[in-house]
Amino acid sequence: MDRHRCRFCAEELDETFVDLGLSPLANSFVPKEREDATEPTYPLHARVCRACGLVQLPQFEPAANIFDQYLYYSSYSESWLRHSERYAAEMIARAKLGATSEVIEIASNDGYLLQFFRRAGIGALGIEPASGPAAVAIAKGIPTRTCYFGRDVATALRAEGHRPDLIVANNVLPHVADINDFVAGLRILLPDSGRVTLELPHLLHLIEGIQFDTIYHEHLSYFSLATLETVFRAHGLRVFDVDELPTHGGSLRLHVCTEAAPRSPSPALERLRRREAVAGIDQPATYRDFRRKVTAKREMVRDFLEAARRAGKTVLAYGAPAKGNTLLNYCDVTRELIPFTVDRNPHKQGMLLPGTHLPIRDPAALMAARPDYVFILPWNLKDEIIAQLSEVRSWGGQFVAPAPDLTIVS
Incomplete structure (x- = not known):
């Protein structure tokens, strides 16, 4: 067996989660004129780290080969737009956002979410590596940087004076190869008075719903709450609240703050910790x-x-x-x-x-x-x-x- 190391804690991966055989990259759509050309395929073999519990696939293609010309545009889903509008209204109230506030979204796609903050008169900035969706967002009047987020981008934004009240990262962390660079970037950019919310599919729902089709090469990691808390804690951040969502077959919305922020763990967070433990989410x-x-x-x-x-x-x-x-x-x-x-x-x-x-x-x-x-x-x-x-x-x-x-x- 090829030796692979955990992308978070570097432990050797010797436990199989599920092996789905060989498969092409899930978003590598084929032009009609290349119908007879041979496609590259890669093992779709998900492993789980015994040390931190992270379920993961090896990275076979650089992110640029997948996302620079990404063909996914969030605004084509009406239900996702409604979900995003509700989220914006909720966070404006919960985080008490107003005219002097700033929201930064990482993987902001075509402006599907930030448009609702802009309509409410709140400052917004998108970070989006795919040029096509980024151009659509800019055409909507949403300032957008076309780049990948991590320590360097966070440091540059902070040097420019950005102190976001809210950082949003929806369905992006599972795509990130260097988890430590990404989460370290969140810590650099986030002031003690702010919060990060991240939405991502929940490993518990993947298992309970037999959602094997949500495993594909662009989704490098599959998270339980327990693993997420371990990852954030390693970078001076902590989860203080969680919402369970029906999106993508069952997702989590994590509310994350700095270690220094005066926020107590919510009852919902405690309940989900117990549920994962009872479900044996870390058991072979x-x-x-x-x-x-x-x-x-x-x-x-x-x-x-x-x-x-x-x-x-x-x-x-x-x-x-x-x-x-x-x-x-x-x-x-x-x-x-x-x-x-x-x-x-x-x-x-x-x-x-x-x-x-x-x-x-x-x-x-x-x-x-x-x-x-x-x-x-x-x-x-x-x-x-x-x-x-x-x-x-x-x-x-x-x-x-x-x-x-x-x-x-x-």
Whole structure:
């Protein structure tokens, strides 16, 4: 076995969390003209650190190769925009933000969140490495720096006089290769009077919901609360509150302050600590049970698609999310089983999914084809997608969501 070291504490990684075989990078969409070219694939073998509990994948591609031309634009999800608007309103109240306050968001994408702070008259600055989404944010009037966050950027911002009342980092820490550099940057930039909020998927939900498809190479790390507290404590920061969210199949929103800040741990934080301990989130038996369930779920997906084909039923997919590519590749889905998928993001339309090479088309193509089943790849947005595609029911079509169990929705 190749030797790998934990990206946080440098201990040797010799415990398997789950091995999903070889897979291309989940967001490496293939241009039509390169359909016959060989794609690089990498082991999708997640390991867990016995010392700190961090579940992780090795880094195979530099961040620049993945994110500089990133095709994910947060504003295409209406439910995510509503979630972000609610968050902004809540934090304006909780942190008592006003005209003299400043909010800095790391991985600010296309301005999907900061626009709500700007509308409230609050100063905002985005940090976004992907040039496409950053340009969209700037066009909205949101100041945005196109760079990767870490110690150096934090030091430069502090030298410029930035003292943010709120630092936001939504769904970015799992993508970070150098966790220590990133979290050290938070400590440099955060004043004792401020707070950081971070949203990220919760390892406990990944395990309980058998959400193996949320494992892909761009997601380098998978966090429990216990591991997160260990990471922040190592850099002079501490978690003082936590919100449990339904987003991305079950996420945490951590509220983090400096060690010197006069904030006490919340009852919600204490409750979640106990829940993780009871669930045995750091026990090898838990990982073995998870691996068994992943294998069973793969067979469930295959059995459904094969049965639909034998019955002469058509199945088309909706969405082109990274998680969908993990599921399709691990389950060996071909065009014979799902001829194509559709996505609202015009930047993805006309491309092919990595590995399976399913064509990505405009949603109008799905409506024209009138499939018997619509297989929802971004299952975390199931309700939003079913509402958008309500016309599918007019010809007797049904929806299929693959998590936590494969479910058919009429």
